[in-house]
Amino acid sequence: MPAPKTPIRRDDTHAWLITGPLLILGCLISLPALLSEHSVPLTHNIQYAPVLLLFAIVATHMQLRLDVRRQVLAIGMNDVPILLALYYLPPALVIIIRIIAGLAWYVFKLKLGPHKVAFNAASFFAGTATATFVVATLHLGPAGDPRTWLVLALAIVVSNIVNLAAIAGVMVLVQGIAHLPQFLRTALPGFAVMGVGIVLGLVMLLTLQASPWASLFLFFIAVVLVLGNRAYARFLRQHKSLMEMYALTRDIASTNHDGTLPDVLLARVRALLVADSATLWLPRQGRHQELLLSARFDYPGLLDAAPTPDLFRDLAMRTGRTIAVGPAIGDSELRTALQEASVKDIIVVPLRSGGVTIGTLEAAGRLGERTAFGKDDVQLIETLAAHTGVAVENSRLVDRLQFDANHDALTGLANRRRMLEALGEAMSGRGAREVVAVLLFDVVALRQVNDSLGHAAGDKVLAEVARRLQALAPQGALVARVGDDEFAIELRTASAEAAANVADTLRQGLRDPMVIDSLTIDIDTYVGVSIFPEHGTDAEELLQRAHVATHVAKSRGIVQVFNAGLQSRAVRRVGLAADLRTALAGGELEVYFQPKVALSDRRLVGVECLARWEHPVHGQVAPPDFVAVAEHTGQLNRLNGVVLREGIRRARQWADAGRPLAVAVNLSARTLGDSDLPLQISELLDEHGVPADRLILEIAEDEGLLAGGRALSTLTRLRDLGVRLSVDDFGAGRSSFADLSRLPVQEVKIDRTFVQGMATSPSDLAIVRTIVDMARNFELDVVAEGVESELTLGLLEDMRCDMGQGFLFSRPLPYERFESWLQVQTAEDSAEAPAGEVRWLRAVP
Numbered sequence: 001m002p003a004p005k006t007p008i009r010r011d012d013t014h015a016w017l018i019t020g021p022l023l024i025l026g027c028l029i030s031l032p033a034l035l036s037e038h039s040v041p042l043t044h045n046i047q048y049a050p051v052l053l054l055f056a057i058v059a060t061h062m063q064l065r066l067d068v069r070r071q072v073l074a075i076g077m078n079d080v081p082i083l084l085a086l087y088y089l090p091p092a093l094v095i096i097i098r099i100i101a102g103l104a105w106y107v108f109k110l111k112l113g114p115h116k117v118a119f120n121a122a123s124f125f126a127g128t129a130t131a132t133f134v135v136a137t138l139h140l141g142p143a144g145d146p147r148t149w150l151v152l153a154l155a156i157v158v159s160n161i162v163n164l165a166a167i168a169g170v171m172v173l174v175q176g177i178a179h180l181p182q183f184l185r186t187a188l189p190g191f192a193v194m195g196v197g198i199v200l201g202l203v204m205l206l207t208l209q210a211s212p213w214a215s216l217f218l219f220f221i222a223v224v225l226v227l228g229n230r231a232y233a234r235f236l237r238q239h240k241s242l243m244e245m246y247a248l249t250r251d252i253a254s255t256n257h258d259g260t261l262p263d264v265l266l267a268r269v270r271a272l273l274v275a276d277s278a279t280l281w282l283p284r285q286g287r288h289q290e291l292l293l294s295a296r297f298d299y300p301g302l303l304d305a306a307p308t309p310d311l312f313r314d315l316a317m318r319t320g321r322t323i324a325v326g327p328a329i330g331d332s333e334l335r336t337a338l339q340e341a342s343v344k345d346i347i348v349v350p351l352r353s354g355g356v357t358i359g360t361l362e363a364a365g366r367l368g369e370r371t372a373f374g375k376d377d378v379q380l381i382e383t384l385a386a387h388t389g390v391a392v393e394n395s396r397l398v399d400r401l402q403f404d405a406n407h408d409a410l411t412g413l414a415n416r417r418r419m420l421e422a423l424g425e426a427m428s429g430r431g432a433r434e435v436v437a438v439l440l441f442d443v444v445a446l447r448q449v450n451d452s453l454g455h456a457a458g459d460k461v462l463a464e465v466a467r468r469l470q471a472l473a474p475q476g477a478l479v480a481r482v483g484d485d486e487f488a489i490e491l492r493t494a495s496a497e498a499a500a501n502v503a504d505t506l507r508q509g510l511r512d513p514m515v516i517d518s519l520t521i522d523i524d525t526y527v528g529v530s531i532f533p534e535h536g537t538d539a540e541e542l543l544q545r546a547h548v549a550t551h552v553a554k555s556r557g558i559v560q561v562f563n564a565g566l567q568s569r570a571v572r573r574v575g576l577a578a579d580l581r582t583a584l585a586g587g588e589l590e591v592y593f594q595p596k597v598a599l600s601d602r603r604l605v606g607v608e609c610l611a612r613w614e615h616p617v618h619g620q621v622a623p624p625d626f627v628a629v630a631e632h633t634g635q636l637n638r639l640n641g642v643v644l645r646e647g648i649r650r651a652r653q654w655a656d657a658g659r660p661l662a663v664a665v666n667l668s669a670r671t672l673g674d675s676d677l678p679l680q681i682s683e684l685l686d687e688h689g690v691p692a693d694r695l696i697l698e699i700a701e702d703e704g705l706l707a708g709g710r711a712l713s714t715l716t717r718l719r720d721l722g723v724r725l726s727v728d729d730f731g732a733g734r735s736s737f738a739d740l741s742r743l744p745v746q747e748v749k750i751d752r753t754f755v756q757g758m759a760t761s762p763s764d765l766a767i768v769r770t771i772v773d774m775a776r777n778f779e780l781d782v783v784a785e786g787v788e789s790e791l792t793l794g795l796l797e798d799m800r801c802d803m804g805q806g807f808l809f810s811r812p813l814p815y816e817r818f819e820s821w822l823q824v825q826t827a828e829d830s831a832e833a834p835a836g837e838v839r840w841l842r843a844v845p
Contacts, residue, residue: 018169019115022122025162030095030129048088049097056081056101078102079156079194082128083201084208086155087140087148091132098128119170127162131155143209152205153198160194263302265391266295269363269384273347273377276365279306281313282351282392283359291359297367306362309341313360316348320357322382323348326372345373349385351392358392361385410459411466413487414480416543422478422490423539427532434492436532437499439506440546441469442554443485444524453517460516461523472509474502486550488543496531496561503527503559526553530562551628577633579615580626584638589613591646592812596664596783596805599797604825606662606696608805609647610812611639631670640671644684648695650815652688659822664696666728669711672699678717692722698749700728712743719744726783731767741778748775752786755806759791772799 059077078101085094102124103117134155141148262280270278275297282291294303306313312334316323325334326345338346346364350357363381366373406418414422426436443465450458462485469479469487477491489506493499507527513520528549536542545562553560560566583589593607613621630636647663654661671677685692697718715725726747727740731754740748750771757764768784775782784796787806796804810821 017173018166019119019122022119022126022166026095026122026125026129029126029133030091046089046093048084049093052081052085052089053097053100056085056097057104060101060104077197077200079160079197080201080204082131082159083152083156083198084205086131086135086152087143087205091129091136094132095125095128099124119166123163123166126166127159130162131159134158143205149202152202153195156198156201157194262291262293263295265388266293266302269361269381270295270297272384273363273373273381274367274371275363276343276367277307277363279308279313279360279362279364280388281306281317281360281362283317285358297365307341308343308346308362308364309337311337312346312348313362316350316360317357320350320352322350322378324373324378326366328372347373347378347381349378349382351385351389353389353392358389361388408466408481411463411481413466413470414478416480416482416488419478419480419482419488419490420539420543422480423532423542426490426492427539427542430492430532433494435495435499435534436542437489437491437493437496437502438530438532438542438546439489439491439499439503440482440528440530440543440550441465441487441489441503441507441510441525442527442550443487444526446485449516449521453519457516457519461514461521464514464516465510465523465525468510468512469506472506482543488546496529496534499529499531500559500561503529507559526550526557527559528553528562529559535562576615576618576621576626576629580613580629580633580635580639583613583615584635584642587642589639589642590814591643591650592814593650593818594805594812595809596662596803597809599784599793599801599804604661604822605803606664607818608664608666608698608812609643609650610666611643612812612814627668631668636668636671637674640665640667641680644681648684648688648690651690651694655690655694660694662694662696662724664698664726666698666700669699672711672714675714677714678721681718681723682721693724696724696726696747698726698728715744729785731771740780745780747781747783749783749785749805752806755784755786755792755796756788758795759789765795768796768801769799772801776800 138151266278279294284290324347348362351359408415482488528546530546549560549562592610596606598605630639651663725745729751730748731751754764781802783803787804787808
């Protein structure tokens with residue numbers, strides 16, 4: 001909807017186009033009256049002229065106000081002296097008295113400009129000339145003759161019609177014909193009460209005819225009537241102000257939270273102060289944009305502009321005090337600026353909240369040529385401003401609470417609640433060829449940042465991720481923080497493939513290094529994608545399935561789109577949680593052993609201990625599944641404890657049998673956060689009498705091995721204990737040997753994907769060769785995982801890789817089968833090999 005246009009107002013000097021015709025009309029009508037033989041009244045009392053002139057001047061600004069229910073009837077007194085003058089004085093004096101009385105008020109009291117003075121003089125001239133023309137044409141009789149009453153009444157009515165027509169003409173010329181109906185609706189009720197003034201004038205005429213001394217009695221009555229009416233009018237104004245104040249307060253309270261506060265407030269203020277305009281200004285504050293709205297007498301809505309200069313609002317805002325400027329009040333420089341803006345008067349009051357000025361409330365241009373803003377108006381608008389300041393602050397407080405309820409305090413993004421609402425709205429309003437996508441980003445290694453650099457640094461990382469996502473997200477997408485280290489994006493797109501492409505683009509954009517506290521940090525994310533309606537029918541379900549896809553993405557290192565298979569796997573994991581607890585308590589988990597062989601002489605040097613779980617219902621459970629369940633249910637330490645205890649116990653048995661073998665156990669970075677881990681391992685080693693160097697702890701590279709803080713402290717304590725440390729799956733993550741040089745590790749295990757591909761891929765071969773060479777320079781042992789062919793084994797031997805592990809030698813075996821395999825292998829060459837050494841190892845099916 002287009003913004004409303006500011007109404008066009010022509011300059012008031014265009015009134016000359018009406019003033020000229022009025023002067024001509026007055027001259028043409030007054031001539032017959034002046035030349036008529038009936039121009040001299042029957043009762044020639046020219047001595048009344050000074051008294052009637054004084055009476056006319058006083059009566060010009062006198063009104064009797066009668067409040068009838070909600071209607072205010074204003075009875076003008078200026079018709080009374082004119083009616084008497086028409087009876088007692090010649091036409092020329094009547095015209096002169098009317099013009100002098102009117103101009104005395106307009107020139108000396110209101111201080112109007114020359115064009116307005118000229119228009120009013122011409123209007124008085126034409127109206128009074130018309131009245132004298134009526135009297136001269138219809139003739140006057142004795143004061144007691146009813147015909148005389150009718151002629152005088154008709155003269156007054158015709159005179160007022162001419163004045164009304166002149167004002168209407170100026171209004172149409174200056175403001176446009178669209179405002180004429182409103183003006184007529186306002187002015188016509190005045191004719192209903194004009195008769196009261198005519199009756200008062202006739203009563204005074206008849207009284208004066210009865211006795212000239214009655215004028216003293218009439219004067220006394222007039223004084224009492226005027227004073228009483230003023231007291232009554234003041235009481236009614238106060239009562240009306242209180243009622244209007246109550247109504248305004250009630251309306252403000254009812255509209256404070258629905259966005260219509262400015263409409264109700266400004267309309268009420270403008271009507272209450274009878275002003276041409278009322279303006280509310282709230283400068284920009286925090287996330288609140290500047291607000292400047294005006295209600296105008298000649299416009300039905302609100303305008304986003306003010307008819308007055310900014311000077312007055314800025315001055316009130318800066319000084320914190322009320323600025324009132326008018327024809328007779330205010331600083332002369334401010335009065336000049338107001339006149340240049342063609343505004344009669346203005347009151348600007350600062351809005352305060354808790355002692356702080358938050359904006360201004362303004363009323364400008366008191367309607368009516370005979371009135372201007374006074375002290376009572378200043379007090380009234382100051383009272384209104386006090387209510388308004390509280391209302392505005394309450395409105396902003398509610399808005400802030402609503403914002404806080406739907407946004408994350410740290411990043412300013414939408415929160416989970418707002419994301420769910422937005423998803424519901426998007427799903428109900430999507431196009432026929434659109435899908436609604438949820439992209440869920442899980443920030444990698446945020447916990448390690450918190451542990452090593454502190455939570456303040458972690459918060460800065462989250463804020464930077466939020467900023468980048470907002471900058472990179474497509475237009476119209478909603479970015480939200482839905483978890484500690486999780487961000488979600490809701491968008492409409494063409495397909496799941498398109499959503500996955502957007503997710504991959506955003507993920508790449510987030511990978512640029514971040515500088516936090518002068519440190520450069522590499523941040524990666526796992527991304528899961530779910531689609532409506534394919535993957536869910538409501539917001540909660542869609543977000544939950546994006547979580548499932550994100551969890552799978554962690555193990556695959558890609559952008560993962562949800563599918564039904566992932567859900568069944570996730571549901572299965574939930575069901576395994578209770579069973580895993582039972583299995584750990586009942587000793588149902590079994591430890592398998594896979595050989596590690598020195599490639600230089602094919603000698604068995606150790607084994608890797610691997611947990612296996614045969615579920616009574618689901619059968620063999622994949623290690624990634626039950627390890628993930630253990631991590632999310634707090635059972636990881638128990639699982640590690642089972643494998644560690646079994647590995648160390650078997651190491652003792654092999655040593656007692658004359659076959660000393662090192663045992664390797666996998667640990668996660670989360671386990672390294674346990675400061676009691678070194679003590680527990682030390683107690684296990686002491687319990688079974690196993691030297692610390694017989695235990696190798698393998699930590700996966702992609703699980704935060706490079707994180708500092710508590711993890712580094714735990715690794716250092718383990719190294720000091722004598723335990724050997726190994727980096728598992730090296731090459732699959734982003735760490736370098738320069739990074740490893742800062743860690744207390746003695747071994748590197750090359751990821752199986754490179755080892756298995758080195759026989760056919762030159763790039764994999766180059767990677768393995770580089771790792772072996774670099775490890776030798778850093779004096780680190782190298783283990784190649786995934787050795788499955790003689791060709792691969794030969795290439796590793798040529799590189800002088802230290803150890804190998806894979807199906808070529810043996811699959812992971814339970815203890816009994818591993819013992820059988822070991823006895824067979826050592827028995828084949830027992831005459832040549834020392835105890836515990838295997839010269840040639842064959843694959844075991």
